[in-house]
Amino acid sequence: MKIYYINLMRLLRNASAVILILGVIVLGIAYLQGKLETPTMKRYEPIWQGNANEKKVALICNVVWGEEFIPEMLQVLRSKDVKITFFIGGQWAEQFPELTALIEKEGHVLGNHGYAHLRPTQLSLEKNWEEIKKTEEILLGITKKKTTLFHPPYRELDNRVVQLAGERGYITIMSSVDTIDWQRPDPQVIINRVNDKVHNGAIILMHPTAPTVRALPKLIDNLKSQGYQIVTVPELIPAAEQQIEG
Numbered sequence: 001m002k003i004y005y006i007n008l009m010r011l012l013r014n015a016s017a018v019i020l021i022l023g024v025i026v027l028g029i030a031y032l033q034g035k036l037e038t039p040t041m042k043r044y045e046p047i048w049q050g051n052a053n054e055k056k057v058a059l060i061c062n063v064v065w066g067e068e069f070i071p072e073m074l075q076v077l078r079s080k081d082v083k084i085t086f087f088i089g090g091q092w093a094e095q096f097p098e099l100t101a102l103i104e105k106e107g108h109v110l111g112n113h114g115y116a117h118l119r120p121t122q123l124s125l126e127k128n129w130e131e132i133k134k135t136e137e138i139l140l141g142i143t144k145k146k147t148t149l150f151h152p153p154y155r156e157l158d159n160r161v162v163q164l165a166g167e168r169g170y171i172t173i174m175s176s177v178d179t180i181d182w183q184r185p186d187p188q189v190i191i192n193r194v195n196d197k198v199h200n201g202a203i204i205l206m207h208p209t210a211p212t213v214r215a216l217p218k219l220i221d222n223l224k225s226q227g228y229q230i231v232t233v234p235e236l237i238p239a240a241e242q243q244i245e246g
Helices: 002-032 067-079 090-095 097-105 125-143 159-167 187-197 210-225 238-245
Strands: 056-063 085-088 109-112 203-206 229-231
Touching (some): 067 097, 085 090, 085 097, 090 097, 097 109, 097 125, 109 125, 125 159, 210 229
Parallel strands (some): 056 229, 085 109
């Protein structure tokens, strides 16, 4: 009986050790995947819109193609005295540094749209940061300004990507009104989509397409006639403006 008891105690000790080790491994994996938060860990959230009490909106434009429409788009914005936020793909900026510099020179804000327009939710955290960091370095080399705003390609995101961006000094910006202009609809369709969904604090997503350029003058006029002030994302989101200034 005594030998049986001793063997049982050894078995229990060994089992406890195995359980403890497995527990440490599981907790470690969960922490690395961003699925476990400690009480002191800051939780970052994507921003979909600005202050609902202020009659302001921001136009954002994702740029990974459509370079042939950028000059005309800039001309329209200049004529309407409107500044917007362009989220630039790093690969595109490498190919078109002069256009990238021109956008910034015109007084528009440049944000980070990743390097190769890959789907963030299908990438490791390491690869996600590589995409953001590479674009940051390219844009910094062209404009001498560091990006602090991130708009994920395909509007795809999950908590781990938002957390990663936040920990590395980025605010993740989404949108509350999508023109879906990448489908190249009639310009009036783009205008109607914005008119139907616009609201205080709206972030309105566009792309450089022919229909967008044709729709842009009337779209801007309609927003202004409804009393909306068209601002950049940092002007719409105080936290973003403070981060850029800081």
